Structures are given as structure tokens and as C-alpha cells.
Amino acid sequence: MTDMANQDAFVAFERVQKSYDGETLVVKDLNLSMPKGEFLTMLGPSGSGKTTCLMMLAGFETATHGAIKLDGVSINDISPHKRGIGMVFQNYALFPHMTVAENLSFPLEVRKMGKSDREAKIKRALDMVQMGAFAGRRPTQLSGGQQQRIALARALVFEPELVLMDEPLGALDKQLRETLQFEITNLAHDLGITVVYVTHDQTEALTMSDRVAVFDDGRIQQLAPPDELYEKPQNSFVAQFIGENNALDGTVQDISGDRCTVRLDSGDLIDALPVNVSKSGEKTRVSIRPERVEFNPQLGPDAHTLEAEVLEFVYMGDVFRTRLRVAGRDDFVVKTRNRADQVRCAPGEKVRIGWLPEDCRALDAP
Amino acid sequence: MTDATAGAVPASKDAKPGQMVAADGRPLKESLNRALRLQKMRALMLIAPLLLFVLLTFIAPIADMLFRSVQNGIVSETLPRATAGLSDWDATTGDLPDESVYEGLYYDLFIAAERKLHTRLGSRLNYEMTGMSSLFRQSGRSLDDIGDVYFDQFKDLDKNWDEAEPWAALMGDADWLQEMQAWKKADGEMPEFELADGMEKLLPRTAETYAAFAVFAQVDEGKSLLKEEPWVLVHTALYQDLMAKDVSGYSGPQAEMLKAADAAVSGFESVTFKDGMNAIDDDWLSHTVWQTIKTYSPEFTNGYFLNAVDMQKTPDGPEFRSENQRIYGLLFKRTMFMSLMITGSCILLGYPVAWLLANLPMRTANLLMILVLLPFWTSLLVRTSAWKVMLQQQGVINDVLVWLGLVNDADRLVMINNQFGTIVAMTHILLPFMILPLYSVMQTIPPSYLRAAKSLGATNWTAFWRVYFPQSVPGIGAGSILVFILSIGYYITPEIVGGTTGTFISNRIAYHISSSLNWGLAAALGTILLAVVLGLYWAYDKIVGIDNVKLG
Numbered sequence: 001m002t003d004m005a006n007q008d009a010f011v012a013f014e015r016v017q018k019s020y021d022g023e024t025l026v027v028k029d030l031n032l033s034m035p036k037g038e039f040l041t042m043l044g045p046s047g048s049g050k051t052t053c054l055m056m057l058a059g060f061e062t063a064t065h066g067a068i069k070l071d072g073v074s075i076n077d078i079s080p081h082k083r084g085i086g087m088v089f090q091n092y093a094l095f096p097h098m099t100v101a102e103n104l105s106f107p108l109e110v111r112k113m114g115k116s117d118r119e120a121k122i123k124r125a126l127d128m129v130q131m132g133a134f135a136g137r138r139p140t141q142l143s144g145g146q147q148q149r150i151a152l153a154r155a156l157v158f159e160p161e162l163v164l165m166d167e168p169l170g171a172l173d174k175q176l177r178e179t180l181q182f183e184i185t186n187l188a189h190d191l192g193i194t195v196v197y198v199t200h201d202q203t204e205a206l207t208m209s210d211r212v213a214v215f216d217d218g219r220i221q222q223l224a225p226p227d228e229l230y231e232k233p234q235n236s237f238v239a240q241f242i243g244e245n246n247a248l249d250g251t252v253q254d255i256s257g258d259r260c261t262v263r264l265d266s267g268d269l270i271d272a273l274p275v276n277v278s279k280s281g282e283k284t285r286v287s288i289r290p291e292r293v294e295f296n297p298q299l300g301p302d303a304h305t306l307e308a309e310v311l312e313f314v315y316m317g318d319v320f321r322t323r324l325r326v327a328g329r330d331d332f333v334v335k336t337r338n339r340a341d342q343v344r345c346a347p348g349e350k351v352r353i354g355w356l357p358e359d360c361r362a363l364d365a366p
Numbered sequence: 367m368t369d370a371t372a373g374a375v376p377a378s379k380d381a382k383p384g385q386m387v388a389a390d391g392r393p394l395k396e397s398l399n400r401a402l403r404l405q406k407m408r409a410l411m412l413i414a415p416l417l418l419f420v421l422l423t424f425i426a427p428i429a430d431m432l433f434r435s436v437q438n439g440i441v442s443e444t445l446p447r448a449t450a451g452l453s454d455w456d457a458t459t460g461d462l463p464d465e466s467v468y469e470g471l472y473y474d475l476f477i478a479a480e481r482k483l484h485t486r487l488g489s490r491l492n493y494e495m496t497g498m499s500s501l502f503r504q505s506g507r508s509l510d511d512i513g514d515v516y517f518d519q520f521k522d523l524d525k526n527w528d529e530a531e532p533w534a535a536l537m538g539d540a541d542w543l544q545e546m547q548a549w550k551k552a553d554g555e556m557p558e559f560e561l562a563d564g565m566e567k568l569l570p571r572t573a574e575t576y577a578a579f580a581v582f583a584q585v586d587e588g589k590s591l592l593k594e595e596p597w598v599l600v601h602t603a604l605y606q607d608l609m610a611k612d613v614s615g616y617s618g619p620q621a622e623m624l625k626a627a628d629a630a631v632s633g634f635e636s637v638t639f640k641d642g643m644n645a646i647d648d649d650w651l652s653h654t655v656w657q658t659i660k661t662y663s664p665e666f667t668n669g670y671f672l673n674a675v676d677m678q679k680t681p682d683g684p685e686f687r688s689e690n691q692r693i694y695g696l697l698f699k700r701t702m703f704m705s706l707m708i709t710g711s712c713i714l715l716g717y718p719v720a721w722l723l724a725n726l727p728m729r730t731a732n733l734l735m736i737l738v739l740l741p742f743w744t745s746l747l748v749r750t751s752a753w754k755v756m757l758q759q760q761g762v763i764n765d766v767l768v769w770l771g772l773v774n775d776a777d778r779l780v781m782i783n784n785q786f787g788t789i790v791a792m793t794h795i796l797l798p799f800m801i802l803p804l805y806s807v808m809q810t811i812p813p814s815y816l817r818a819a820k821s822l823g824a825t826n827w828t829a830f831w832r833v834y835f836p837q838s839v840p841g842i843g844a845g846s847i848l849v850f851i852l853s854i855g856y857y858i859t860p861e862i863v864g865g866t867t868g869t870f871i872s873n874r875i876a877y878h879i880s881s882s883l884n885w886g887l888a889a890a891l892g893t894i895l896l897a898v899v900l901g902l903y904w905a906y907d908k909i910v911g912i913d914n915v916k917l918g
Contacts, residue, residue, distance in 0.1 A: 081829075
């Protein structure tokens with residue numbers, strides 16, 4: 001990240017570290033900058049530090065080291081209620097002793113807003129989430145999805161420029177989640193607000209975000225738009241964490257420009273795109289997406305292919321999922337589209353598989 | 367028709383149209399009840415031992431105790447004739463009751479004195495009017511004076527009137543007399559006395575009093591009627607009977623003796639009962655004495671309750687006592703005030719502790735919880751006495767204050783044997799009862815509410831006051847009800863550290879139970895206390911809602 005980007009950034013983490021016990025770092029040297037209006041998702045397994053980052057941004061946790069800047073100003077020492085950041089919580093955190101309208105009125109009242117202004121804003125915010133008819137209800141009288149809409153409206157009603165969402169859809173069923181994903185994204189873009197969204201659901205991350213920051217072990221492993229993240233993972237963790245992935249371990253035998261040859265631990269040779277490797281003899285793990293593998297490939301004359309044995313064939317409707325034994329591993333998966341001329345393998349069958357070298361990424365060995 | 371379709375059609379005449387029926391045509395409700403009956407019976411059997419135990423050892427005694435607050439049978443039971451006579455007497459005119467009432471009083475009092483019941487009545491009436499106790503005791507001792515007048519004259523007439531056997535022969539049934547003469551101690555129980563036929567008509571008063579004497583002698587004293595001379599009361603009765611009745615037709619046993627007496631009585635010296643009672647104690651001519659007896663002669667009275675609210679019964683209806691005699695109103699007010707103070711200070715001290723408990727990490731919270739519960743492991747008496755050590759004038763706190771120079775040695779603070787001491791000690795003792803419900807309610811308030819409030823722009827105080835506090839109110843309610851109800855009936859601590867100004871109504875109740883033995887008044891005070899607590903509970907339910915109270 002250049003200095004230039006940092007100056008434009010609306011939200012910036014600069015060399016942020018966080019430790020709870022003084023012995024281990026939960027967040028290790030975090031650098032991140034977001035332009036205004038971006039929808040950024042922090043994705044990662046639990047314990048990866050993503051929620052801690054969000055809480056530091058909200059002001060509920062203090063950074064042990066480094067600076068967090070909002071619109072160019074360090075907010076490390078500003079208390080949460082002065083930051084003007086909207087927040088949606090995982091369990092919604094709607095105040096149970098207030099009605100929906102009172103919940104929405106709360107942030108406006110503490111800002112000493114007049115009654116008529118408040119009412120207009122509450123009405124607009126409720127209409128925005130299609131909950132206009134529920135102003136007089138108590139949160140406990142609403143369903144989970146409705147509560148989430150109210151929580152969203154409450155976080156937006158005082159018109160913050162930055163909204164944080166901490167796994168807001170975690171407790172909802174799949175269908176509702178998909179509807180709300182769509183609504184939240186639309187709303188964020190329509191209002192032009194900047195959103196930091198935390199989730200451990202990769203589908204959610206990929207469908208909603210402008211950019212996704214993949215967290216693991218207190219670091220951002222990769223920060224990229226969803227397509228880049230899926231197609232061009234920068235390391236084995238990201239490749240494994242996002243989507244379905246075939247991983248094969250081996251050693252770089254020969255490297256030249258954007259091509260390399262990898263000798264797998266089983267002795268077979270394959271072609272790959274060097275990503276995290278620079279010289280021959282290096283240990284590597286290659287990653288190939290299941291849908292990029294071809295049966296009986298028609299490739300160039302010097303391309304390497306692998307012998308495979310079909311272990312399982314699953315008919316999934318739109319796709320076929322074939323599990324193979326390849327190079328001594330029996331968890332190699334190939335996904336093929338259901339077409340009239342598509343190969344339908346039977347278990348026990350021997351096939352040859354191959355791929356384009358640029359689809360096979362030679363990443364770091366774990 | 368199959369079972370499956372029977373459910374839809376009423377197949378039995380038990381079922382009304384439109385009613386759901388089970389497969390066998392019975393109404394569905396009935397079938398359900400039948401199916402659940404066994405379960406209910408089993409559940410009932412499980413709680414039966416406890417229910418019975420509580421009913422017998424707790425609820426019944428309390429109900430009996432509370433019933434004493436209106437019970438007043440003792441006056442009419444001890445003085446049946448006098449109170450019957452008094453019912454016609456108008457207490458407002460200032461006239462004394464008739465001679466017939468005095469006569470009834472004499473008979474009643476004589477029998478009561480023989481059975482040693484007159485002093486109990488004296489103490490009972492002494493609650494209402496001082497001096498009654500000694501009047502009854504004194505009268506019981508001197509009652510023979512009236513009877514002796516007649517007894518002496520009968521004895522002078524015929525020695526047999528002072529003998530047991532002629533009396534028994536005269537009054538008793540012939541068969542009974544034979545059995546009695548044949549009876550020996552070894553035979554066990556004495557044959558029960560039976561009155562001779564016609565004696566009730568011939569000599570009604572004598573028969574009645576002799577029967578009373580017979581029961582007393584045989585049952586209470588276990589003595590033979592052939593050896594025990596009757597009370598002088600019987601002679602008085604005989605005199606009255608002979609004056610009023612004609613016994614010339616009598617031909618039973620001892621007829622001669624009786625007829626001789628009948629002939630002589632008209633010449634007997636006599637005394638009116640009124641004069642007789644006056645001679646024993648001139649208080650019997652006091653209008654207020656009779657007024658008091660009449661006022662308290664009904665079997666049930668509101669007198670104890672009036673007493674408990676500083677009022678008294680007068681012929682003109684209930685009236686407040688004079689200012690210097692009122693104490694219970696003050697005590698009730700003080701009890702309420704101090705209980706409120708204790709509840710208030712428990713909230714003030716307990717709320718932050720409960721908050722800490724709910725928000726500290728588990729390990730630290732557990733340690734703190736032990737500190738909160740520590741007082742429970744010490745005897746209540748020890749804790750209260752410890753406060754005595756702390757607060758007294760030569761106590762720890764005063765010593766420290768004097769040593770620091772904050773207080774002059776000459777005027778050490780008075781912190782015990784007054785309201786201050788009671789409030790301090792009881793706040794300490796009842797604090798856990800406030801902290802525990804508060805803690806369990808606070809534990810259920812997720813910290814994300816406070817965070818949400820702050821992220822919405824609320825300051826720490828606003829977030830606490832508008833978001834956290836309202837949600838902890840059920841805990842405050844539960845704790846307050848607990849502490850208030852416990853403190854309103856507290857006894858030991860105010861007794862030890864309360865002195866005279868820091869005691870509760872419960873101390874007064876204890877005094878009436880164990881010292882003054884005025885159980886009726888104690889019961890009335892207890893009933894009022896119970897009613898006040900229930901009333902407050904009801905008010906709380908109306909205002910806050912009892913379903914808002916959470917103990918956890």
C-alpha cells in the first residue's frame with residue numbers, strides 16, 4: 001500500500017497490533033485502507049482477529065500499537081460514542097424495553113435532535129427497510145429477519161458515513177440470509193456509505209463485497225475483489241479457505257518466467273503458474289479449482305497430464321462431481337458441467353486429467 | 367363405523383352436538399381428563415407428605431394464631447350468666463346492672479374461682495382496663511363471704527346440711543347412690559353423678575350448682591361425693607330455691623330435712639348479691655367495670671385490632687386513645703420507614719457490587735461471590751453482636767475516630783441502640799438478598815446492549831441510565847421485595863442493637879407473646895403486618911407487575 005492510497009483512505013489501519021494478555025498477539029501488524037463508499041468484508045475463521053479489528057474500529061477495544069484513522073484523523077483516543085460509526089450486532093442488540101420507534105429514536109435523542117426531525121428520520125429509515133408498519137412493536141414481537149432490518153435501520157438512522165456489521169446474518173435461515181444480503185448491498189450502494197462487514201461465511205463475503213480481506217492468524221492473508229480472491233489466491237490458506245480446492249504437495253523442479261514444473265511427492269510431473277515460488281528445489285503446494293480440471297485433455301505436446309482412478313461419481317443436477325485418486329491422494333475433486341457430451345465416469349474407471357498451466361497455482365508449502 | 371370416522375360424528379348421547387368427541391364417542395375433554403387423572407394423582411401423591419407437613423405444622427398454627435386476634439370467648443365462657451344478663455343492660459345510662467346480673471356474677475365467679483379460671487379472665491380484662499386483674503383475684507378469694515351467711519344458718523338448723531352424704535342422697539339418683547356407696551377405689555372410675563328425677567324442677571338452682579360441684583369434685587379433683595361437702599354456693603342456691611318454690615309435695619330422700627329447711631328459710635337473715643359483691647370489692651359498683659365486661663362479652667371482638675391501631679372500644683363506638691397512650695401507630699410507621707431505609711441502602715450498596723459480579727471475569731467474580739456469601743456462613747447472632755462491638759461508644763469505630771482526632775473523646779458518637787444502629791446492621795445482614803437477584807438479572811443482560819448504545823452515540827451515563835438500568839429493574843424489584851419483606855418482620859437484630867428507638871413492630875409482638883401474654887393483641891399486630899405486606903405486594907404487582915420480577 002502506497003502513501004498515496006493512505007492519504008485518500010477514509011478508513012485506515014496503520015501497523016495495528018492487539019494483545020489481550022501481553023503474551024500473544026491477536027492482531028499482528030495490520031495495515032488496511034479503504035476508500036469512501038467501499039463495501040469491505042473481513043472474512044476468516046473464528047479466532048482469526050477479524051472481530052477484534054472491528055471492535056477496535058468501533059472503539060470497544062483499544063489498539064495495543066499502531067493507529068486507526070477515520071477520514072485522516074487518528075481515532076485511537078476518541079471514545080466510541082463520539083466516533084459516529086453505525087454498528088449492527090450479531091444478536092441485533094435491539095433494546096428490549098423500547099419499541100421499534102424508540103429504538104430508532106435513541107441515537108437521534110442523544111444527539112439532541114428535535115421531535116419533528118426525529119419522527120421524519122425514523123419514518124424514512126423504517127421505510128428504507130420496509131418496516132414502516134412496525135414502529136409500535138417491541139423487538140420481541142418481531143421475527144429474526146425483521147429484528148435484523150430494524151437493527152440495520154437503527155444503525156443507519158443517524159446517517160453515519162461508516163457502518164460496521166458484525167456477522168449480522170449469522171442467526172438467520174438461508175433464504176432470508178440471501179434476501180438480506182442483497183438488500184444490505186443495495187442499501188449500502190444507494191446511500192453511498194462505507195461498510196465494514198465481518199463474516200465467516202465465504203459465500204456472503206464473495207456476493208456482497210467490493211473487496212474481501214481474508215484473515216488468518218491475526219494477519220490479512222489477502223485483500224482483493226471477490227473474483228481475484230477466488231481465481232488468484234495468493235497463498236495456500238486463501239486457496240483452501242475460499243471455495244473448493246484441490247491441493248497437491250511437491251517440489252519445484254524447473255522454473256522459467258510464468259511457467260514452472262512441479263514434481264509431486266508421488267513422482268508425477270505437472271505444469272503450474274509460479275505464484276509463491278521463485279527457484280527450483282523449493283517446496284510448494286499447488287492449487288487447482290475443481291471446475292478447471294479437464295478429462296482427457298487436448299493440451300499442447302509438452303504438457304503434463306496425470307493418471308487418475310475414479311472413486312465416486314455424484315450427479316448433482318447442474319454439475320457432476322467426480323472424486324478421483326490422483327498422485328496418491330483420494331480427495332481430488334473434479335466438477336464438470338452437465339452437458340449432453342460430458343463424460344460420465346464410473347467408479348473404477350481409469351482416466352487422464354490435465355489443466356491449463358495458468359489455472360494451477362504453485363503456492364507456499366504450509 | 368370404524369374408529370377413524372367415529373371422532374367426527376357424535377356417537378354417544380353424552381356428547382353435545384358440536385363438541386369434539388374421542389374415538390369411543392365420549393366427549394374429548396372427558397377422555398383427556400381421564401387420561402390425565404392418573405398423572406395428576408401421582409403428582410399429588412408426591413407432594414402429599416410435604417403438603418401435609420406444611421399444613422399441620424405451619425399453616426394451621428398460623429391460622430389459629432391469627433384467629434386469636436378476634437377470638438374473645440373467655441368472657442362469656444367464664445361468666446355465662448352475668449353476660450347473658452348484661453345483654454339487656456344499657457351501658458350508656460349510667461345505671462348499674464340489676465340484682466339478677468349480680469346474682470349471675472356471683473354464681474359464675476364462684477364456679478370459676480373453684481376451677482381457678484377467674485384469674486385468667488382477670489388478666490384478659492386487664493388488657494382493656496387496668497385493675498381488673500386484682501379485682502378478680504381479690505373477689506375470688508372473698509366470695510365465700512356471701513355463701514357463708516346462708517351456710518351458717520342451714521348448719522345451725524340441721525347439722526346434716528354440712529355433711530356430704532345427706533346432700534348426695536338428696537340430690538343424687540337412687541341407683542347412682544347405690545353404685546356410689548358400693549364403689550371402692552380399686553374399682554377404677556367413679557360412677558358418674560346423676561341428678562335425681564324431678565330435682566331440676568323442684569330446686570332448679572340447687573340442682574344446677576350441685577351438678578357443677580359434682581363434676582368439679584369427681585372429674586377435676588377425683589373425690590367422692592359421699593365425702594366431699596358441697597360448696598357454700600349450693601347453700602345459697604338452696605336458700606333462693608326454697609324462698610321461691612314450694613317443696614311440700616316432695617317425698618324423696620331427705621324430705622324431712624328439706625321440708626324443715628323450707629319452713630325455716632323465710633326467717634333467715636339474707637343479703638342481696640349486689641351488697642355482697644360490694645362488700646367484697648366496691649369496684650363492683652363501678653360503672654366502668656361493668657361497661658368493660660359488657661363491651662368484651664361477645665364471643666368475637668375487634669378490640670384487639672382497635673388496640674393494635676391505638677384505638678379502644680367505648681359504648682359510643684371506637685375512639686382513639688389519648689396521645690400519650692398511642693404506641694402502635696408510631697411503631698408501624700417506624701417499621702415502614704426503617705424497612706424502606708434498609709431497602710434503599712441495600713440498593714445503593716448492592717447495585718455496584720452486583721454489576722461488578724456480572725461483568726468481572728469468571729475467576730474474579732467467583733471470589734467476589736464468596737465474599738458476598740461469607741456473611742451467610744456466620745451466625746446471625748455473631749454478626750449482629752459484631753456490629754455492637756463496632757458501633758458502641760467505646761467501640762472500634764469511635765476509638766478510631768477519636769484516635770484520628772475527628773471526634774472529641776468527650777462526645778463520642780452514639781451509633782448503637784438507636785435507629786442508626788439497626789439500619790446499619792440490618793443493611794449488612796440483608797445485603798446478600800439484594801445482590802443475588804440483582805446479579806442473576808444482570809447476568810442475563812448481554813454486554814452488546816451497552817456497546818450498541820455507545821455506538822449509537824450515547825455517553826457512558828446515558829447508555830447506563832437509558833439502556834442498562836431499565837433492564838436491571840426486575841432485579842431491583844425482586845431484591846427490594848425480598849429485603850423489604852424480610853426486614854419488616856425482622857426481630858433479632860433490632861432486639862439486640864435497636865435500643866428503644868430502633869425497634870420494630872415485631873419486637874412488640876414478641877413482647878406480647880412472651881412477656882405480657884396478650885396473644886390476642888400480638889395476633890392482631892401480626893395480622894396487620896401480614897396485611898400490610900400483602901397490600902404492598904399487591905401494589906407492587908399493579909405498578910411494576912410481578913411478572914417483571916426475576917430471581918434468575
